[in-house]
Amino acid sequence: MVRWDKRRTRIVLISILSSIIIFSSIIAVRNNHHKAAIEYLDKITRLKVLQTLYPDQYFNKDNYTDFQFLDPSTFNIIRPKLDEEQKENGNDNEAQSPEYERENASFFSLVRNEELHLMLQSINYVEERFNKKYNYPWIFANNVPFSDTFKKEVSNLVSGKTTFVTIPKEYWSYPESIDQLRAAETRERMIKENVKYGGSESYRHMCRFNSGFFYKLKELQNLKYYWRVEPDIKFTCDINYDPFKFMREHKKKYGFTMALHELHRTVYGLLEATKEFFHEKHPDYIAKDNTIGFITMDNEETFNMCHFWSNFEIGDLDFLRSKQYEEYFQHLDSKGGFFYERWGDAPIHTFAVAYMLNKEELHYFDNTGYYHVPHTQCPKTTEKREELRCICSPGKDYNWGNRDSCLPHYYDSIGEPRPAFAPRKNYITEKEHPFKKRELEQDDTIEERDFDDEEDNDDYEDFTE
Numbered sequence: 001m002v003r004w005d006k007r008r009t010r011i012v013l014i015s016i017l018s019s020i021i022i023f024s025s026i027i028a029v030r031n032n033h034h035k036a037a038i039e040y041l042d043k044i045t046r047l048k049v050l051q052t053l054y055p056d057q058y059f060n061k062d063n064y065t066d067f068q069f070l071d072p073s074t075f076n077i078i079r080p081k082l083d084e085e086q087k088e089n090g091n092d093n094e095a096q097s098p099e100y101e102r103e104n105a106s107f108f109s110l111v112r113n114e115e116l117h118l119m120l121q122s123i124n125y126v127e128e129r130f131n132k133k134y135n136y137p138w139i140f141a142n143n144v145p146f147s148d149t150f151k152k153e154v155s156n157l158v159s160g161k162t163t164f165v166t167i168p169k170e171y172w173s174y175p176e177s178i179d180q181l182r183a184a185e186t187r188e189r190m191i192k193e194n195v196k197y198g199g200s201e202s203y204r205h206m207c208r209f210n211s212g213f214f215y216k217l218k219e220l221q222n223l224k225y226y227w228r229v230e231p232d233i234k235f236t237c238d239i240n241y242d243p244f245k246f247m248r249e250h251k252k253k254y255g256f257t258m259a260l261h262e263l264h265r266t267v268y269g270l271l272e273a274t275k276e277f278f279h280e281k282h283p284d285y286i287a288k289d290n291t292i293g294f295i296t297m298d299n300e301e302t303f304n305m306c307h308f309w310s311n312f313e314i315g316d317l318d319f320l321r322s323k324q325y326e327e328y329f330q331h332l333d334s335k336g337g338f339f340y341e342r343w344g345d346a347p348i349h350t351f352a353v354a355y356m357l358n359k360e361e362l363h364y365f366d367n368t369g370y371y372h373v374p375h376t377q378c379p380k381t382t383e384k385r386e387e388l389r390c391i392c393s394p395g396k397d398y399n400w401g402n403r404d405s406c407l408p409h410y411y412d413s414i415g416e417p418r419p420a421f422a423p424r425k426n427y428i429t430e431k432e433h434p435f436k437k438r439e440l441e442q443d444d445t446i447e448e449r450d451f452d453d454e455e456d457n458d459d460y461e462d463f464t465e
Contacts, residue, residue, distance in 0.1 A: 100134075102134060102135070102136060102242075102244070103224065103225060103242065103244035103245055103247075103248055104222070104223055104224040104225065105136060105223060105224060105225035105226065105227065105244040106136060106137045106138060106139050106163075106220070106223055106225075106226060106227070107126065107131075107136060107137070107138040107139065107226070107227045107228075107229050108138075108139050108141070108214065108220070108226045108227065108228050108229070109122070109138065109139070109140050109141070109228070109229050109230065109231070110141050110142070110206065110209070110210065110214065110230070111140055111141075111142060111230075111231050112142060112144075113142065113144070113146060113147045113150050115231040115232075116149070116150050116153060116154070118231035118232040119140075119154065119231040120153060120154065120157060121231075121232060121233075121234070122229055122230065122231055122232065122233045122234075123138075123154065123157045123158060123229075124157060125233065125234045125235045125236075126229055126235060127157060127158065127159055129235040129236075129237065129238050129239055129369075130235065130238070130239040131158075131159055131160065132159050134159075134160075134242060135159045135160040136160050136227075136244070137158075137160040137161040137162070137163065138154075138158045138160060138161070138162050138163070139162075139163045139165060139217075139219055139220065140154065140162065140163070140164050140165065141165040141166075141167055141214065141217065142164075142165070142166060142167065143166070143167045143172040143205070143209075144166065145166050146164045146166075150164075151164055163219050165217055165219050167209065167213075167217070171209055171213040171214075171216070171217075172205050172209055172213075173205070174339070175333065177334065177336065178336055178339050179336075180339075182339075182340060183336075183339040183340060186339065186340050186341070186342075187199045187200070187201070190265075190342065193265065195263065195265055195266060195342065196263060196266075197342065198266075198342060203342075204338050204339055204342065206345075207338055207342075207343060207344045207345045207348075208333070208338040208345075210310070210345035211329060211332070211338075211343075211345040211348045211349070212326075212329035212330075212333060215317050215320040215321055216321075220317060223317055224248075224316065224317060224318065225244050225247055225248075225314065225315065225316060225317065226314070226315055226317055227243065227244070227313075227314045228310065228311065228312065228313050228314075228315075229312075230311045230312075230372065232372070232373065233311065233312070233370065233371060233372045234369070234370070234371040234372075235368055235369055235370055235371075236369030236370075236371060236376075236378070236390055236391045236392040237367060237368055237369030237378075237379065237385070237388040237389065237390040237391075237392065238388045238389050238390075239368055239388075240388065243255065243314055243365060244314070246363075247314060247316065247363070250363070251360070251361065252316070252361055252362065252363045253315065253316040253319045253353070253357055253361040253362070254308075254313065254314075254315050254316070254319070254349070254353045254357060254361065254362050254363070255313065255314040255315065255362070255363040255364070255365050256308035256309065256310075256312065256313055256362075256363075256364060256365065257309070257312045257364070257365045257366075257368055257370045257377055258308070258309040258312065258370070258372075258375060258377060258398060258399060258405075258407070259294075259306060259307065259308050259309065259399075259405065259406035259407045259409075259410050260306075260307070260309055260375070260398075260404055260405060260406055261305040261306060261307075261404055261406065262303075262305045262306075262307050262344065262346070262347050263305075264303075264305055266341055266342035266343065266344065267303065267305075267337075267341060267342075267343055267344070267347055268341055269335065269337055269341060270303065270332075270337060270341075270343055270347060270348070270351070271295075271296070271300070271302070271303040271351075273331065273332055273335045273337065274328075274332075274351050274355070275300055276331075277327075277328055277331045277332075278328075278355050281331070282324070282327070285324045285328075285355065285356055286355050286356070287355065287356055287357055287358045288358065289358040289359050289360065290354060290355055290356075290357070290358065290359070291353070291354045291357070291359050291362065291410075291413060291414060292354050292355060293413040293414075294306055294350075294354055294406075294409065294410050294413040294414070295307070295350060295351060295354050297409075303347075304409075306350075306406035306409060306410070307346050307347040307349075307350035307406070308346060308349065308350045308353075309346060309372070309375075310344075310345055310346035310349050310350075311346075311372050312365075312368075312370055312372070313349065314365065315349075319356075319357070324356055325352055325356065328352055328356075329348075332348065359414045362414075364407070364410070366379070367379045367384055367388060369388070369390045369391070369392045371392070375398040375402075376392055376393070376396045376397060376398055377392075377397060377398060377399050378390065378392035378393060378394050378396060378397040379392075379394065379397075380394050380397060380400060380419070380421040381421065400419070400421065400422050400423065408422060408423060412426075
């Protein structure tokens, strides 16, 4: 009887609301309000469809009516307007000049044949947002030969020269010193513990290759800089300058775009091995103005898990080829951590630059609109998003809107003031926050988490309390 009363009450409420809506609609039609609402919705719908279908065109709420709806033949009107605006804003791209000299640099991608379409997506974003005006070459590497289809379709999209490399077996195999039975037991244990990529052999070979071998490929030997691009990434803002040129002119050796936490169960012994190398064997390799404070906040007692996300990095190959870095890698490799744990190339690169480079040699590449599952970098200011024709949501910006981001701490660790829009709250270490480590233990898929706008805003509010 009670259940029937609740149902009857709902029916009555719905009927009343429906009557109110119908009555309001009749009044609105008489006052011509519906017509305005329909026209507004029509305009917004058309604009969103145009922005979705043609993300690289300059459609906004003010100019979309200047063009025939969904008629690409009218796009030649858009580009002159955009170029004129960029010149007024000081963004006229120097690569338009025939005298422009590219840097001694290349994109580099480690990719498998089966990732072709994800790689094509990445190439398309890089070319449209940057490289179509610069035509930098691209080197693709695989531990097996690339298929003819892969080579053909990739070469068709890249504006510069393409080079396809089959990785030598010695760069993608077990060292003789590795006990493969112990390595297999580690993978089985990590599978049971639900550690991300914990059971993968190929992932470990990939991390070892990216840590100590990719820069040794003969195809990279004469290059100065590399820009790492992975399958399934996006750049949702224009990059209207040459990052390679920026690196050279400002004497930078390592550039990143995101900083986040590593999974602590994959790197138990990494800090100890690193301290052994730098403090017991080569204290002379530690840079005077280092950034060790970024990776540890208790005088190197513990690793706070902060590291640079290496799926985007622009680096100086001479640094990786240096005697200091090579000795550091060989020391780590001798410990077997790639196979007995699950050391990643991202924390290893981070440790290397934190100890061996001065803070002036690192650079945070902002305003790229970079996206790699599940995190997005998006300019916070409307002016910057409009200037760079961004199609990202500032509400989803990971760097300054998520408590897992290590970027605020990076700024603090090098003594740089946070931007005006950044959270004010002090960074919380695992040592100071007893729940942080437990949360990471329970959720080893932290890198895979994604957030909708509401969740992102909640995180941002919590971070800025």
